[in-house]
Amino acid sequence: MADKKIDEPTGVETTGHSWDGIEELNNPLPRWWLWTLYATIIWAIGYTIAYPAWPMISGATKGALGYSTRGQVAVQIAEHDAQNEGLVAELIAADLAELPPTSDLHRYAVARGASVFRAQCSQCHGSGAAGAVGYPNLLDNDWLWGGDIENISATIAHGVRNATDDDARYSEMPAFDEILEDEEIGAVVEYVASLSASEFDASLAETGAEVFADNCSACHGETAEGDRDMGAPNLADAIWLYGGDRDTLEQTVRYSRYGVMPAWGQRLRDEDVRAVSVYVHALGGGE
Template structure:
């Protein structure tokens, strides 16, 4: 039997291992810690038997208790849908303009519309519905196709220039680079900019007034306030979809950009479209 080796400095027995003059002290874990560790092993084995735990090829062991977190989530979702159905059924049967007259439906529609907006609309209009170049800001007063609740509903349901929907809203601005000389485009751009700002050259704007009256007033109106029936934007409110500098206006006149918005009716259904319309209208920019 080998003789115990005691470390001279600490007075603790060593394991007998030595490396480069350093000896390992024999200091085992406290017994309470060891027994706690054993208990966790026993608990883990019991948990593995009682609950789903062991992965199989196409599934996992179900456990003796038959617990399923997925089944619980499915039950919770079913219960939530059952609670919502009383509101969704009323919304489905009610014209969208009447929802605001029912405080409980209005609150539900705004909350549901906000959730649907975050899933389907923020990619283009932004998380705060503030838009970006080419994508309208839904908080302001610039509405190409009208900002009342019914107009918003129609735009969401059928989209803009969405060829898959026969009821989609269509409007196309001519390519004036094929119709006007570059100098004339600069003139009309200066005039349009002057409707809401101060043009860089008043002489250009003055010459552009005649061109505007001949080429643009039919859609944008004589005073530049636009026409929602044609989706013609208001040019006098300093709200610009593709930029509002004279150069950007000239580019839009010469080679206009035409955005496309999907129609959501087939994908989301009428109750969700109504909730979206109510939510967007509640942002404050609607008419």
């Protein structure tokens, strides 16, 4: 071609591009590079035909081989379930209260329950089950509804104050903001604080004891040690779900609390509910 420009030192045609007098040579690509490019194109076409690849409106192309990572995981889960089928049957049939802590079944239940807890329960109760503000500590012996394994299992299966399970644990403290005067609320807060605090206003606490007897003892008991049948917490043990300082206690008395726990029996398989019950009971706080 008449307009083709040749680089004199090399004798190679240029591309016509020039940067500060430096011209780009139009050298051909190495053959090995070209063949590698062609091979990857062929491989990519084959891959998109054989495996899921192209996103569509409501899914993706399935691929001629019908392979999916979800399917692979499902197969692995099925294999795992088959291997543990006997232990699962024993766990479902077992009396959890009579399960020997040294038995293989108990060890299996604890291991399985730990996995369920980490996946489903740790978000609220913490990875170590020590709880947080508004979420019970499962390591101590302060149980609102009872800490034996039957009660733990019932609480897990049916939940607390949810609207999805008719057998959910249920209790409701009234908001005393419109029931008691401000002075009465301050007095009963001081009385409740006096049950576990070393420093308090004795005169104000004495007045609060009368307010407590008239308004709170029906649920929390005359000695404020709670009532598990009603889900009323023990107020005399210095263990607080939301905090035991004066401001937090006043907030609780004025406006009440209403924590909700889902009914895990509706979300988990029976063996998982039983396994996590064994795990929680084995943490050390179970009765």
